[in-house]
Structure formats: structure tokens, C-alpha cells
Amino acid sequence: xxxxxxxxxxxxxxxxxxxxxxxxxxxxxxxxxxxxxxxxxxxxxxxxxxxxxxxxxxxxxxxxxxxxxxxxxxxxxxxxxxxxxxxxxxxxxxxxxxxxxxxxxxxxxxxxxxxxxxxxxxxxxxxxxxxxxxxxxxxxxxxxxxxxxxxxxxxxxxxxxxxxxxxxxxxxxxxxxxxxxxxxxxxxxxxxxxxxxxxxxxxxxxxxxxxxxxxxx
Numbered sequence: 352x353x354x355x356x357x358x359x360x361x362x363x364x365x366x367x368x369x370x371x372x373x374x375x376x377x378x379x380x381x382x383x384x385x386x387x388x389x390x391x392x393x394x395x396x397x398x399x400x401x402x403x404x405x406x407x408x409x410x411x412x413x414x415x416x417x418x419x420x421x422x423x424x425x426x427x428x429x430x431x432x433x434x435x436x437x438x439x440x441x442x443x444x445x446x447x448x449x450x451x452x453x454x455x456x457x458x459x460x461x462x463x464x465x466x467x468x469x470x471x472x473x474x475x476x477x478x479x480x481x482x483x484x485x486x487x488x489x490x491x492x493x494x495x496x497x498x499x500x501x502x503x504x505x506x507x508x509x510x511x512x513x514x515x516x517x518x519x520x521x522x523x524x525x526x527x528x529x530x531x532x533x534x535x536x537x538x539x540x541x542x543x544x545x546x547x548x549x550x551x552x553x554x555x556x557x558x559x560x561x562x563x564x565x566x567x568x
Contacts, residue, residue, distance in 0.1 A: 355564070355565055355566070356562045356563070356564050357562065357563060358558065358559055358560070358562055358563075359432055359435065359436075359557075359558035359559075359561045359562075360555070360558045360559045362428045362431065362432050362563055362565070363558065365424075365428060366428055366429065366432075369421055369424060369425040369428070370425070372421055373418065373421050373422060373425065376389065376390060376414060377389045377390075377418065390410070390411065390415075390418075391410065392407075392414070392415065393411075394407055424565075427565045427566055428563070428565050431563035431564060431565050432563060435561055435563050436450040436451040436454070439561050441453055441553050441557050442553075443546055443550050443553050444545035444546060444549060445545070446542075446545075446546060450557055450558075450561075453550060453553070453554060454554070456546065456550070460546055460547060463539055463542070463543055467540065467543065470532060470535065470536055471536060473532075474533075474536070477526070481524065484524050485524055488518075488522050488524060491518075491522070492515060492519070492522075495514065495518060496514060496515070499514060500514070
């Protein structure tokens with residue numbers, strides 16, 4: 352059986368149409384006596400409610416065959432796209448991989464965006480706390496100097512410096528940042544922006560140029 356070629360873009364468009372047609376077949380589009388169903392394929396024939404057996408058979412078989420044909424066609428196109436996506440290479444910024452990996456990478460970027468948001472929030476919160484702690488230490492030092500030195504602060508700068516150094520050493524405040532958060536945040540921002548800005552048009556371009564082979568309709 353001869354195969355037909357189409358671009359992945361065409362294949363994706365046909366998949367949307369097939370999904371719509373399949374949905375129309377299996378959705379509740381027949382109002383039966385017991386409620387809405389998919390296409391009618393079974394019925395009770397009574398004297399008061401006559402059913403044309405031949406018509407029921409013909410319509411049910413046609414609908415069922417149509418359903419199977421649509422699903423088969425959808426599976427063919429979907430399989431061809433999946434296989435081609437697994438071997439077609441693309442480059443997005445510094446990232447390289449297959450189309451399939453790029454599609455999955457979009458999900459990974461969502462996780463990275465969440466991490467970036469939480470890291471920036473934590474940095475802002477901790478920086479604010481650092482400023483508060485530093486202010487508290489400064490105010491405590493001012494009170495200590497005022498209490499210990501009083502009016503002599505201006506005339507005894509050496510003593511003031513010694514007291515200040517000792518106090519600051521005993522109340523040292525340090526910011527612990529083992530990951531070098533600013534560097535990590537900058538790297539994440541650049542990676543996310545480059546990928547998300549370019550991924551859709553790179554995939555679109557690849558889809559328009561990449562051909563798949565499927566059986567005839």
C-alpha cells in the first residue's frame with residue numbers, strides 16, 4: 352500500500368479534525384428512550400415503537416466502521432509524528448535535542464520558573480531580614496556606647512573604636528549563600544527566557560519542514 356507524505360504541521364491539523372470527528376461520533380449525540388448515547392446500535396422493537404431493523408443495522412455498521420477508520424487514521428498520523436519527533440534535532444539557544452525532548456523540556460521549564468520565583472522571593476526575604484538584624488545590632492551598639500562612654504565618646508575615639516570592634520565581633524551577622532544565589536538566578540533567568548522565547552517558533556519551523564509518511568486515507 353502506497354504511503355502519502357505530509358508535513359508535521361499538516362499532520363497536526365488533521366489530528367485536530369480527526370479528534371473532532373471522533374468526538375462527534377462517541378459523544379451523546381443520539382437521544383434514545385433511556386437517555387443520550389453515542390451512535391445508535393441497539394434498540395427494543397415493540398408494536399408501539401417500531402424500529403427499522405435494516406436501517407438500524409446499516410446505520411450502526413456505518414457509524415462503527417467510521418469510528419474505527421477515524422481512530423486508525425489518527426493512530427497512523429500520531430505514531431508517525433511521535434517517531435519523527437524522536438529523531439528530528441533542533442537547537443534553542445544553547446539547548447540542543449530532539450523535537451520530542453524540546454516538547455518535554457517545556458514542562459521542565461515550568462518547574463524551573465517555579466524554582467526561580469521561590470529563589471528570588473527567598474533572597475528578597477532574607478536580604479530584608481539581614482538589613483533588620485544589622486540595624487538592630489547598630490542600635491544596640493549606639494545604646495552601649497552611650498551607656499558606657501556618655502559625653503566621653505567624642506574625646507575617646509580609641510576606646511569607642513575598641514568597644515565597637517569587640518561588640519561587632521561578638522554580634523557578627525553573616526549572610527550564608529553557598530549556592531551563590533545571584534549567579535544561579537541569573538543563569539536560570541537567561542535559560543528560561545531564551546528557551547521560552549524561541550521554542551514555539553523553532554518547533555513550528557521544524558514541523559513545517561519535517562515530512563512524515565502515512566497510509567492513504
